[in-house]
Amino acid sequence: MTTRKSLRSLVAERHTTKNASAKNPLLGAKNKYGAVKIDGFDSKREAKRYADLRLLERAGEITQLERQVEYILLPAQYVDGKCVERGVKYRADFRYRNKDGSICVEDSKGFRTADYILKRKLVLFFHGITIKES
Numbered sequence: 001m002t003t004r005k006s007l008r009s010l011v012a013e014r015h016t017t018k019n020a021s022a023k024n025p026l027l028g029a030k031n032k033y034g035a036v037k038i039d040g041f042d043s044k045r046e047a048k049r050y051a052d053l054r055l056l057e058r059a060g061e062i063t064q065l066e067r068q069v070e071y072i073l074l075p076a077q078y079v080d081g082k083c084v085e086r087g088v089k090y091r092a093d094f095r096y097r098n099k100d101g102s103i104c105v106e107d108s109k110g111f112r113t114a115d116y117i118l119k120r121k122l123v124l125f126f127h128g129i130t131i132k133e134s
Helices: 006-017 044-059 112-129
Strands: 064-073 075-080 082-085 086-097 103-107 131-133
Touching: 044 064, 044 086, 064 112, 086 112, 103 112, 112 131
Parallel strands: 103 131
Antiparallel strands: 064 086, 075 082, 086 103
8 A cells, every 4th residue: 555655755756757667657758648758759759750850951851940839829818918818829840841942830640639630720720831740
C-alpha cells in the first residue's frame, strides 16, 4: 500500500525527472494517444520529420524552416477590459518555404482529434492555408 508520503515523493520526482519512464503513469511523459516527448518534440514522429526537413533545408530544397508557428483563429473576447473568452489558436509543427517560393504548413499527426480537425478547417477558412499532414 502506498503511503501519503511516498505518493508525494513520486509526484515530486515526476516534476523533477527529465527522462522519466514512459511505462509508469506517475513518472512518464507519455500522453493519452501514446506519444512520448523526445528531445523537445511532442512525439518521435515530429522529431523524425524535423530531422528530415533539416536535411532538405541543407540540400537547398526548402528554406526558412520554423517550428511551432501560431495562427490566431479567434481573438480573445473582452468586456469592460476583462477577458471573458480566451482566444483560439492553432500551433503548426512546421512552416517552411518550398523551392518554388510557396509556403508550406505541416503538422505531424498520429491521431486526428476532433479539435485538430476543427482547427484545420478554421485555418483554411480564415488564413487560406491547407495543412499538410505527415
